[in-house]
Amino acid sequence: MSTMSTVDGVAAVFSSMPTPAFSQMVSMKLNHENYLLWVAQVLPYLRSQGLSGHIDGSLPAPRQTVAVDPAEGSGGRTIAINPEFTSWYHQDQLVLSVINSSLSEEVLATVVDATTARGAWSTLERMYASSSRVRIMQIRMQLATIQKGDLTAAEYFRKVKRLADTLAAVGKRLEDEEFISYLLRGLPADYDSLVTSITTRPDTYTISDVYAHLLSFETRQEYHTAVGQISSVNNANRVPSRGGGAFGQNGRGGRGRGGRSQPGRGNNRPPARPPSNNSSSSGTCQICGKGNHNALQCWHRFDQAYQAESTVKQAAAATHEYAVDPNWYMDSGATDHITSDLERLTTRERYTGGDKIQVANGAGSSHEASSSQRQM
Known part of the structure; x- marks a missing residue:
């Protein structure tokens, strides 16, 4: 009963299996940074073809020559090439070719002197295996951080x-x-x-x-x-409601130049009728100073440029004293108003500065601290 050698058995298995193109199985070439991934592709391919023994040392090279007994009647024994070595060598060169074809040009130069697959594989392992262990540690540290x-x-x-x-x-x-x-x-x-x-x-x-x-x-x-x-954009674009009645812009009651509260700015209602000591009872208008009508019926009620004759004369005659304007005006939105009559103020704060006051018609006066008040 004849026996099959190990090499012949591997060759038989190898020849009986369909061999896929190596370029289809290994898509990347080895460079200085991808040794781990390269090994993960090349090694399974060699195992599938029964050729991994050529790189891990489990399939060493047989003897290259053998002694052949002479034929009957011939001379002494002769030396011949071992057929097992021939088969092994052909497979080993195939594995070496597979390895070399998957190397980049820069890496191929490092194994150009290797004559066996085991020699080329060992050289690559020495060059990149230690750095690959470091790479594994680096990857784990990356995952941890x-x-x-x-x-x-x-x-x-x-x-x-x-x-x-x-x-x-x-x-x-x-x-x-x-x-x-x-x-x-x-x-x-x-x-x-x-x-x-x-x-x-x-x-x-x-x-x-x-x-x-x-x-x-x-x-x-x-x-x-x-x-x-x-929601933020809608809140930013929302127009704030304006107060009416006794509250003006910014929720504060406006005050006229005379110191009394006025309706809020933007309110379409006419100004409230101010209290009066004698104008209402005598039928004299507080705006124009004429009789037979009151301020609510005056044609000049909304004319802010209008000034009564008596007011103009008083302003022209005043040089150091500020004459109180009895007229009522629409709220200007001002937050500070000045008067010399403390009784006209609900909140009082004595002014102690030395600034001069000048009104729209050019009249002005530098008031002493005892006679000038400031309403905030």
């Missing part, structure tokens, strides 16, 4: 997933609970209610469940933010 920041929920999830996938590619796959803990740790404070809901639930969440809850929570946040902005 990652923050959502200004990223959307989808962008943040993909960022964490890429790091986890890199670890999985080199055999350091994270469990679902560990992945979720890294994901929740980097969320800001306004996601605390979501984090509490997930971490306190007795049922086990999958990564897909957490991702769906994360997207739903972000959608609700965006909705409430939009509603708040619309």
Whole structure:
């Protein structure tokens, strides 16, 4: 009964399986930064073809030559090439070709002297394996310190997933609970209610469940933010109501030049009839000083430029004394009014400054502190 050698067995398996194109199985070339991902693609391909023994040392090279017994009647034993070595060598060069074809130009220069697949693989491992272990530690540190920041929920999830996938590619796959803990740790404070809901639930969440809850929570946040902005704009554009009656602009009662309260500015009602000592009873108008009508019936009631003759004469004659204007005017919106008659004021504050007062017609006076009052 004949037996099949190990090399022949591997060759038989290799020849019986359909061999996919290597370029279809390995899509990236090795550079100085992607060794972990490169190994994750090349190694499964070689295993699927039964060729991984050429790189891990489990399939060493057979003897290159063997002694052949001479034929009957011929001379002594002769040396011949070992057919097992020939088969092994062909497969090893195939593996070496696969490795070299997946290297970038800069990395290929480092293994150009390698004559076997094992030699090329060992050289690459020495160059990048130690740095890859450091890379694994760096990835875990990134996962431990990652923050959502200004990223959307989808962008943040993909960022964490890429790091986890890199670890999985080199055999350091994270469990679902560990992945979720890294994901929740980097969320800001306004996601605390979501984090509490997930971490306190007795049922086990999958990564897909957490991702769906994360997207739903972000959608609700965006909705409430939009509603708040619309409410703020509406409040800013709302025209404040203007007070009437005894309250003028800014909710304060306006005061005329005579010191008495006037209707609020913007009020369409006519000015309230002021109290009078003798004008109403005698039928003399307080605006124009003429008889047979009162201030409510006067044609000059809304003419702010009108001044009675008696008022003009008094203003022209006054040089150091301020004559009280008996006329009533529409509220000007002023907050400060001056009078020398304390009885006309409801709130009194003695003025102690030395400023001069000048009115619209040019008359003015520098009042002493004892005779000038200021109403705020």
